[in-house]
Amino acid sequence: MAEIVSLAEAIAANVHDGDTVAMEGFTHLIPHAAGHEVIRQRRRDLTLVRMTPDVIYDQLIGAGCARKLIFSWAGNPGVGSLHRFRDAVENGWPVPLEIEEHSHAGMANRYLAGASGVPFAILRGYRGTDLPAHTAGVADVVCPFTGETLTAVAAIKPDVTVIHAQQADRLGNVQYWGITGVQKEAVLAASRAVVTVEEVVEELVPRPGGVVLPSWLLSHVAEVPGGAHPSYAQDYSVRDNDFYLAWDAISRDRATFTAWLEEHVQVLVRGK
């Protein structure tokens, strides 16, 4: 059964130095508040896994939490580069960042294999690209039935997956809806799962297209209204596109980024 606790307790109990951590949410429902809590708790040497690292991992990378990044598209959607990611890859600031990159289809299938409890998944992908030469966990595999050559990708099994959802009930069952991304697979692939929610409700009412994760699958649930911002939670908030646009200037420069982090993330521990 999931325990309903504070965000700080949920992160402290589940995210440790050196862990492989997946924080998922495909544009929608990105667990930004949980990311900030990882920064405040000064976790180090994390292997961060996420299809689209996005602003959330730009912040964690810039704060020095990550040793390695496993991903498939590292940009600020519709805006441009992730400057902290680029600074880490191109200049090793604040610490060198090892990368392992895939395609979206490859990453989605790696989670799917992890969730299914099998060591790899099969897809038509990567063939003819330069990705396999630089990326672990991609190999040719021959179909035993047709003889056709396909691509195998290794399962991802995070130590912990963190996601954001719209609602939980008091028992810690969770429901999310709208763009549901790869969160179900990422949670099922992981040893532990933390969910932040907009709201704890008396009763979960089934939603069209909604995904319900039963409490017994999850480690901890924390109520964090607005916990996806600047991402969004459908029916609770809208994507703060202005923030994504503003992030370009905030993150471009090390000093501006550090000042932003101090004012908007660290201050919550010191100031309150």
Place this chain on the structure above:
Amino acid sequence: MTYTSDEMMTVTAARVLRDGMTCFVGIGLPSEAANLARATHAPNLVLIYESGTIGAKPGTLPLSIGDGILAQTADSVVSVPEIFNYWLQPGRIDVGFLGAAQLDRFGNINTTVIGGDYADPKVRLPGAGGAPEIAAACREVIVVLRQSRRTFVDKVDFITSVGFGDGPGSRERLGLTGAGPQRIITDLGVLQPDPATCELTLTGIYPGGLAGEVKERTGWDLRISADLKEIAPPADHELEVLRGLVATAPQGATR
């Protein structure tokens, strides 16, 4: 009405999409063109975004592939593994609409690294995203990007998504099921693969454009089709709808 070369490019890209087609849409210029097509001659164009939104009908231009308006107006919203495995991979989708940072004479796309080597690149780009499998599996691919010697190179620094590989027969050998890039639409004209050599060849030019100028802005010795056609300028209606759409995009978005 007067118009810019970017508007000419977007209108040309939109015209290629026929009503009722299914279209896997990348963000930026492709999304702008696909939404223009849906707002003009192709009201039943099915827009599919990699966030799992199938049949999205946004009234305003989204900033990301996962803006709320895409999910709220979609015929169906599916998970990310499902959009790639069930919808894209089997070859159900007519056209993949992509952008690129670098493109070579065989239509191979680079969105990964430029300059230096992979471990120590001069410029680190966002990477693959959905593009490799979109380029492999859609029945055909259309690429939209601005043309310069920097973007149109003899050989890409990194093959992120395969066009025609190293020439005729490559796609078949690799088991890529779709027909590959059938049109590259730029701010100077339209390039199409030569049926025999697969090399991208200039087949369309805009009013007032010169083939020699296009050659100068290409990083390989660009061949000009014997049947080079002039593309009709944007109609007033196309420009009005496009400008209306662009006005709805968030201020400062990369285009």
